[in-house]
Amino acid sequence: MTELIKNGKRQDDRKPEEMRDLSIEAGVLKRADGSAYLEWGSNKVIAGVFGPQKCIPQHISNPYKAILKFRYNMAPFSVDDRKRPGPDRRSTEISKVSKEALESALILRHFPNTMIEIFVEVLQAAAGTRCASLTAASVALADAGVPMKDMVAACAAGKIGDEVVLDLAKEEDNAGKADVPIAIKPKSGDIVLLQMDGDLTPEEFDETLSLAKEGCMKVSEEQQKALQEKYEMEEGE
Amino acid sequence: MRKIVIPGEKLASAEEKNNGDHTFVEEGKIVSEVFGVLTESNNYMNVNPLGGRYIPREDDKIIGVVTSKKYKGCIIEFNSAYTAYVSTEDSDYSVGEVILAKIEDVNEVNEVRASDIMKLYDGKLVEMTPSFVPRLIGRKGSMISMIKDETGCTIFVGRNGRLWIKGDKEQVRRVEKAVKKIEEEAPTSGLTKRIEELLEEKT
Known part of the structure; x- marks a missing residue:
């Protein structure tokens, strides 16, 4: 196997602290209340938000706030070997942690007895899809006019060979030593999602975390740009 | 062009201004809670959302x-x-x-x-983003009365972003076109004039 990192250069010619190319477009689905399409390296993700709307089933509604539903789904054709369609252990977990991450940023008390549904479809997957889907969902929520304290931005960092790097690509994720996806509220720096796969020493962990936070800030800038661009484009028409 | 703000964007110091619609105060700063257009009136920082569903209010x-x-x-x-x-x-x-x-x-x-x-009865129901309804009506109803005069249609505007248009088929289509343009260009200024031009060129 070729080395993942050689002379400070990664397989795809990136520097250790360099992110893959990220582009986001807001308002791509006509019939959703809010939507976003995101490309991050070779990850392709589409997110749609519906609501706030009538809560179905009624018995799960909360008279103090809106409830949130998050569905992360990978398309069968999104990976090299066909993925068996439908929810599985992994996507159920990602849906849960993503929902909880967003709950801490949204202001749900404005809409008692309602639900907000978020659907994220991964069309092409190449490591870091949970960060990609959370980032896209956040833009879609803002596009849907859902009130929030801050827009959640997510990014991963990890360890390949002996070095801490930002935003692991697919080969790096498979053969690397550790992967730490995080999501933050950029304004306050609060961490709303933190997971770890692999082993890191405490020092390495601190380094990874601060690197991932820097990545989140870059992601946040892209998110803001995507929303600003939505109306600039329409003006030019 | 008025300023477009994103959720979490700091608008002003809470000591100098008051927080208006769709804003909240955090650490002495007024912060926007939605993606929308910033409008300032009487020292109040208001944000008019660029999307979202209608929130019922009394007397609407x-x-x-x-x-x-x-x-x-x-x-x-x-x-x-x-x-x-x-x-x-x-x-x-x-x-x-x-x-x-x-x-x-x-x-x-x-x-x-x-x-x-x-x-x-007998009209067409058209939908638009609820937060743009004030834009459609215009200052003291200038925009909506202009559209009514130009097309000769009877129009009822609901605050919830629904319009009911009754009139000649061709004229109703012109109203729809104007409404669509208003919705697309709501954050820009000088809109009434452009809508007037749009309606004139079709006749």
């Missing part, structure tokens, strides 16, 4: 559709997360009818009671 006129009938009343759907109950002791309403109503009362969990209902 809404255009809704009867979705189901209950004992001595019916349920109205009006492009919101919530539905309204209308008491109809005196007259009969059937499912699917379009009505204009006034919101009488909204309680703390946004249950809506409406009254002053009026049936709307």
Whole structure:
């Protein structure tokens, strides 16, 4: 196997602290209340938000706030070997942690007895899809006019060979030593999602975390740009 | 061009300005809670959202559709997360009818009671983003009366982002076109003039 990192250069010619190319477009689905399409390296993700709307089933509604539903789904054709369609252990977990991450940023008390549904479809997957889907969902929520304290931005960092790097690509994720996806509220720096796969020493962990936070800030800038661009484009028409 | 703000964006210091619609105060700063357009009036920082569903408010006129009938009343759907109950002791309403109503009362969990209902016949129901309705009406109704004069259509505007247009088929289409343009260019200024041009060039 070729080395993942050689002379400070990664397989795809990136520097250790360099992110893959990220582009986001807001308002791509006509019939959703809010939507976003995101490309991050070779990850392709589409997110749609519906609501706030009538809560179905009624018995799960909360008279103090809106409830949130998050569905992360990978398309069968999104990976090299066909993925068996439908929810599985992994996507159920990602849906849960993503929902909880967003709950801490949204202001749900404005809409008692309602639900907000978020659907994220991964069309092409190449490591870091949970960060990609959370980032896209956040833009879609803002596009849907859902009130929030801050827009959640997510990014991963990890360890390949002996070095801490930002935003692991697919080969790096498979053969690397550790992967730490995080999501933050950029304004306050609060961490709303933190997971770890692999082993890191405490020092390495601190380094990874601060690197991932820097990545989140870059992601946040892209998110803001995507929303600003939505109306600039329409003006030019 | 007015300023477009994103959620979490700091607008001003809370000591200098007051926080208005769709904003909150955090650490001495006024912060926007939605993606919208910033408007400042009387020292209040307001944000007008660029999306989102209608939130029922007392005394608003809404255009809704009867979705189901209950004992001595019916349920109205009006492009919101919530539905309204209308008491109809005196007259009969059937499912699917379009009505204009006034919101009488909204309680703390946004249950809506409406009254002053009026049936709307033979028109076309058009939807737009609720937060752009003030833009469609214009200052002292300048925009909407201009559209009415230009096309000769009868138009009812619901605060919930629903319009009911009655008139000649071709004219109704022109109104729809104007509404679509307003929706697309709502954050820009000098809109009334451009809509006037749009309507003139078609005749």
